[in-house]
Amino acid sequence: METARRQWIYAWLMLSPAMALLILFTHYPAVQTIVNSFYSTPRGRRKAVWIGLDNYQTLILDDVFWKVLMNNFWYAVWTIPLSILLSLAMALWVNDKIRGRGFLRMAYFTPTVLPLIAVANIWLFFYTPGFGLIDQIRGLFGLAEQNWMGSPDTALYSMIAVAIWKEAGFFMIFYLAALQTIPPSLREAADIEGASRWYYFRRVLFPLLMPTTLFVSINAVINSFRLVDHIFVMTEGGPNNASSLLLFYIYEVAFDYWDTAYAATLTVVMIAILILLAIGQFFLFDRKVHYK
C-alpha cells in the first residue's frame, strides 16, 4: 500500500515538469483558441462578446478559406508522396558503395540545413521570368519565358517544388539510418536464392523500412501544413490566393487583418484536421507497419 502510493508520487513528480510545460504552452493555448473562436474580435473600442457560431458561419461563406483549403489539399497530395519517394531513392543511391558518397550525402542534405527564408530568396531568382535561372535555361532551347510565380496555374506548383526540394534531404537521413541497421546477411541470402534486386527491395527492404516510412510520412503530413515560410518571401499567397495555404492564411488573418477571433476559428479547423490525420495514421497504419 505504502510503496504503491510512493510510486504514484514518484510518477507524478517525474511527469510534472514535462506536463507543466505541455499544459502551459500547448493545451492551455489550444483550449483558449477554441474558446476565442466563439467570441468576436476585441477592438480597443469594443470588447469581445459571445457570438456563438458566427465565426464558423463566416468561415463556411468565406470563399478564400475554401480555396486555401483546396490548395493545401493539393500541396499535401504532391509533397507527401513525392518527397518520400525522392528521399527513399536518394537514400538507396547514397547507401551503396559509390565514389564520392560523402559528397553526395552532403549535397542531398544541404537543402535541409539551409534556412527556408534564405533558400526562398534564391528560388525567387530561379523562377524570375526572363532573367531567372529556369528561364535562361529554357531560353537556350528557344522556349518562351514563363511567369512561374505570377500565374495562378503555376504559382502553387512552384511552391510545391521548393517544399519537396527542402524536405527530401531531411527524410533521406532517416532512411539512410534505417538502411544501415538492416543486416547485410539478408542481402547475401537473397543473392544466394537468386532474387532480383527489385524483388529484394519489394519483399525485404521496403517492409523492413516501414516503421521509418510511417515516421517520415507523419512528418511529411505535418510539414504539408507547416512549411509555409517560402510563401511569405515568394508569392505572399498570390496571385488571387492561388498559392496561399491554410497556415499562411491564418497568419494573414491574425497579423495583417488583426482579426484574432476569426484566426482562432481557422486554427480550430486546422487542429481538427491534424488530429484526424494523426489518429488515422497511428491507428490504421501502425498495425500494418511492423514486419511479421
Next chain:
Amino acid sequence: MFANFLKTASVAALATVASLNPAYAVDLEFYFPVAVGGAAADTIEQLTAEYAQANPDVNITAIYAGSYSDAGQKALTAARGGTPPQLSVLLSTQMFALIDEDVIVPFDDYLSEEEKADWIGGFYPSFMENSQTGGKTYGIPFQRSTPVLYWNKEAFKAAGLDPDVAPANWDEMVEMGKALTLKDDAGNVTQWGVRIPSAGFPYWLFQGLSTPAGAILANSDGNKVNFNDAKVVEALEYLVDLSKTHEIMQPGSIEWGPTPKAFFEGEAAMVWTTTGNLTNMRNNAPFDFGVAMLPAKERRGAPTGGGNFYLFKDSSDEQKEAAVDFVQWITAPEQAATWSIATGYIAPRAETWETDKMKAYAADFPPALVARDQLEFAVAELSTFENGKVTQAFNDALAAAIAGEMTAQQALDEAQAKAERILKPYQ
C-alpha cells in the same frame, strides 16, 4: 554570493536614484520600421542621438522593429499588453485600424493653436490625407514616398524615341511601349516596354492608374469604397490590356523585388516603382535613366505611400509632450533634409526644400524633384477601417483580372460587395 547580492541591490538602488534624477525626467521609446535597406536605420539612430544630446532631460530610445508589418504587430501587441512605445512610425494606412483599437491619440491636444496652423499646416496636403480624419491629426508624415516612372534613355534612343521625353499620358505610354518591346527571331520577348509590379499588393501602383482615370477609391472617413466605379474599371482594363492587347508588359503578376534588377538588365525599358528606389537606381543603373511623373489620363495622379509618426495613448502627459517635441524636431528642415537625402524619401514639408543642403542635393540630382512635384497631384493611399481585409479584397480582384480569371467589371463588383460587407459595422 552575499557580496553579489549587495552589488545587485546597490546597482538597483542607483538605478532608482538615476530615474528620479531630473536629468532623465522623461523616458521615450520609439519604434521604427525599415522598408528599403540599411541607410535608413543608421540615419534614424544618428538623428535620435543628436536629439538626445541637445535635450538631456529626455531619454529617448529608438528601436528598430523590422518591416512595416512587423513594426505594426509589435506596436499593437505592446499596446494591448499595456506597455506601448510612446511613439512609433507605422504605415499611414494603419490610421483607422489604430483608432479602432483605441491605442493612439491625435496630436492636436498637445499643440497650441499657432503650432497647429504653422506646423501641421506646413506639410504637403496630399500627405495629410492619410493622416487626418474627423478634423483631427493622428499621423505626422515622415518616411513618405510616391511611385514614379523610371525610363532607360539608351533603350529609348535605340527604339528611335527621344531619350529625354517620357510618356505624358496613357496613349503615349502604349505607343512608346510598342516601340520599346523587342523580340528575338523565335518571337520571344527580350525587352518589355513597361513593367508595373503587381505581386503582393497591386492596389498601390494601381492607384497610379485609377487616380489619373479620375476615381478616388475610398472616402476620408474610411468607411466607404468605390471599387466598381466605371473609372476604376477603365483603369483596370487599361492595365490588363497592356499585357493582353498591346503585349508590351509581361503577362501575369509581376514581382516587386526583382524590378530594379529587371530595369538594370534591360528586361524592361520603363518601370513603375517607388521613389524609395531612387538612390538604388542612381547607384546601380549601368545606363543613363530618367525619372518622370506617372502618365496622365483625365488628369495626373498617383498615390502617396509610406509611414507616419503616431502618438500612443497609454503614456503620461509629460511623455506625450516630449514625444510631440521630438517629432517637431525631427521633421524640422535640417533634420528632414538629412533624412531625405540619405533615403530618397520625400521631405514632407515645403520649407525643407528651401534649405541649402536640399538645394545642393536637388541641383546635383534633379530627379529627386520629380516626386516632390508630383505631390501636387497625389491622393491618399487606399486606407479604410478593417484595412487589411478591405485592401485584400481589392488586391484579389486586381490579381484575378490580371491573371485573366475574371473580367475587370466582374472582379471589381465582387470586391465592392465584399468590402461593403466588411465595412457595414462602421457606417
